[in-house]
Amino acid sequence: MPLLEVSGLTVTFQASRRTESSVTAVADLDLEIEAGEVVALVGESGSGKTTLARSIVRLIEPTSGTIRFDGVDLNGLKARELAALRSRIGFVMQDSVTALNPRRVLLSSISSPLESKRSLGRSQREELAAKSLERVGLPVTFGGKRPGEISGGQRQRAAIARAIVTEPDLLICDEPLAGLDLMTESRMLEVLKEATRETACLFITHDLCLAANVADRIAVMEQGRIIEEGPAVELLSRPAHPHTRALIEAIPPADPDSTWRDRHGIASSVQPPFDAAT
Amino acid sequence: MSEPILVVHGLNLWLGRERSHVVRELDFSLRRGEILGIAGESGAGKSQTAAALIGLGGIENTAAATGQITFAGDTIEAGDFNRLAGLRGRGISMVTQESMASLTPVRRIGDLLTETLERVASDRTVDRARELLLEVGFTEPDRILASFSHELSGGMRQRVAFALALAAEPQVLIADEPTTALDLRLQASLMALMSRLRESRGMSILLITHDLAVIAQMADRALIMREGRLVESGPTDQLFADPGDPYTRRLIEQNRSRRGSLAAA
Numbered sequence: 277m278p279l280l281e282v283s284g285l286t287v288t289f290q291a292s293r294r295t296e297s298s299v300t301a302v303a304d305l306d307l308e309i310e311a312g313e314v315v316a317l318v319g320e321s322g323s324g325k326t327t328l329a330r331s332i333v334r335l336i337e338p339t340s341g342t343i344r345f346d347g348v349d350l351n352g353l354k355a356r357e358l359a360a361l362r363s364r365i366g367f368v369m370q371d372s373v374t375a376l377n378p379r380r381v382l383l384s385s386i387s388s389p390l391e392s393k394r395s396l397g398r399s400q401r402e403e404l405a406a407k408s409l410e411r412v413g414l415p416v417t418f419g420g421k422r423p424g425e426i427s428g429g430q431r432q433r434a435a436i437a438r439a440i441v442t443e444p445d446l447l448i449c450d451e452p453l454a455g456l457d458l459m460t461e462s463r464m465l466e467v468l469k470e471a472t473r474e475t476a477c478l479f480i481t482h483d484l485c486l487a488a489n490v491a492d493r494i495a496v497m498e499q500g501r502i503i504e505e506g507p508a509v510e511l512l513s514r515p516a517h518p519h520t521r522a523l524i525e526a527i528p529p530a531d532p533d534s535t536w537r538d539r540h541g542i543a544s545s546v547q548p549p550f551d552a553a554t
Numbered sequence: 555m556s557e558p559i560l561v562v563h564g565l566n567l568w569l570g571r572e573r574s575h576v577v578r579e580l581d582f583s584l585r586r587g588e589i590l591g592i593a594g595e596s597g598a599g600k601s602q603t604a605a606a607l608i609g610l611g612g613i614e615n616t617a618a619a620t621g622q623i624t625f626a627g628d629t630i631e632a633g634d635f636n637r638l639a640g641l642r643g644r645g646i647s648m649v650t651q652e653s654m655a656s657l658t659p660v661r662r663i664g665d666l667l668t669e670t671l672e673r674v675a676s677d678r679t680v681d682r683a684r685e686l687l688l689e690v691g692f693t694e695p696d697r698i699l700a701s702f703s704h705e706l707s708g709g710m711r712q713r714v715a716f717a718l719a720l721a722a723e724p725q726v727l728i729a730d731e732p733t734t735a736l737d738l739r740l741q742a743s744l745m746a747l748m749s750r751l752r753e754s755r756g757m758s759i760l761l762i763t764h765d766l767a768v769i770a771q772m773a774d775r776a777l778i779m780r781e782g783r784l785v786e787s788g789p790t791d792q793l794f795a796d797p798g799d800p801y802t803r804r805l806i807e808q809n810r811s812r813r814g815s816l817a818a819a
Binding site: 321331352429454456457459482483485486522528529530536541 | 708764767768795
């Protein structure tokens with residue numbers, strides 16, 4: 277039995293009260309994630325990735341379809357039952373700035389998901405939070421800092437620490453590394469790989485390179501549907517769908533490449549060769 | 555070989571109350587019609603340098619600045635924020651990661667463009683605004699003129715930001731992470747746009763990004779910065795083929811290995 281089983285999920289938004297037009301962000305979508313498996317969900321902005329992620333934790337109410345977590349249908353659960361299940365799902369949001377309460381010190385923000393566990397006292401919660409900080413490579417002394425006092429990369433780590441503090445069975449990461457420089461990104465990738473060694477993960481990104489680095493399996497999303505999915509290496513080396521091919525083709529090569537430039541209408545230098553000395 | 559349009563000499567910047575020294579003894583020049591890439595990790599001082607060139611130092615909390623900036627033969631002290639600010643929109647324009655976020659959401663794109671045109675070019679005409687939108691790749695400029703920024707996608711907003719930057723007919727465009735966080739197909743199309751603008755206008759572009767792959771495809775020359783200092787500079791092809799500094803080599807190799815899994819594709 278898969279850990280997460282999404283079937284026939286549809287999410288429709290009312291786009292405008294004036295025109296009564298609506299937008300279907302997720303359309304009759306099926307997705308399964310096995311325990312411990314890392315699945316990358318790749319797509320461009322507007323393809324429905326974030327809506328899918330938010331529906332899984334029911335931050336958004338699906339229009340139709342079912343979501344089963346560990347065999348339990350999330351639809352029709354009482355608030356308390358839902359809360360208990362939710363504590364087994366960690367969520368790292370796109371924007372670490374807004375994910376952490378700016379007025380709280382990190383230790384308090386990171387330990388707050390544990391508050392629903394009545395068996396834990398405050399000191400136990402803070403002990404687990406400190407352990408979580410260590411797992412993401414932040415010094416325990418950071419527990420006393422507020423989000424405004426640390427860098428973007430460190431905030432991103434803190435957001436991950438908060439998501440894994442309950443030792444969830446599933447971690448959902450929505451563009452957790454967007455906009456980070458390569459060195460920071462590769463450090464964060466190590467942190468995430470460590471955090472998901474025994475935890476299933478739905479990793480959302482617009483970046484196929486990143487997907488290839490973290491995932492066992494890649495699912496490509498376009499206009500609310502999964503158009504292609506498969507083992508990461510296979511999908512990237514033999515993409516079947518034209519959209520997947522277009523996404524791969526848009527990745528700029530690591531080294532200067534006149535073939536790629538020509539194909540994308542980027543002119544090479546119109547200048548004579550430059551003198552390196554000045 | 556063309557002469558430089560912009561020369562930065564001995565630039566030092568200190569930031570904030572702690573007066574942290576974020577840019578140290580930086581020298582570089584940008585030639586007419588050249589695309590010069592500046593790469594480095596966050597905290598390297600790339601954006602601080604860009605801000606300093608157009609007198610945003612006062613706004614960006616710069617405690618002190620030394621060195622000189624020469625634009626089109628006119629030398630200005632780096633600490634003279636007011637004179638540098640005079641270059642903004644008069645010779646040098648800037649596009650940043652989310653340029654449009656700093657603009658008022660309650661005005662239509664058409665109003666923003668015509669007002670900018672009036673301010674920088676005494677040319678408050680809708681026709682000119684329409685031309686600029688066509689130049690940055692819109693096929694239905696009238697629809698864009700009538701839109702509010704929140705009605706446009708991130709990629710469209712970034713195109714409008716380029717149109718606003720072009721209103722002043724700049725000789726130099728500073729593009730600070732102009733494609734970061736955009737979808738890769740949009741990134742490629744904005745890269746093509748910048749390349750086209752350089753060719754058609756003979757504009758010089760200072761392209762700042764942490765993404766070495768963007769530098770590799772766009773820049774004639776590249777500078778690598780680290781912790782406020784210039785590590786190395788050279789023609790892009792040469793720099794990527796044979797980096798002289800171990801730090802540059804590390805950045806380039808990291809960039810390659812990130813794409814390693816795609817090599818088969």
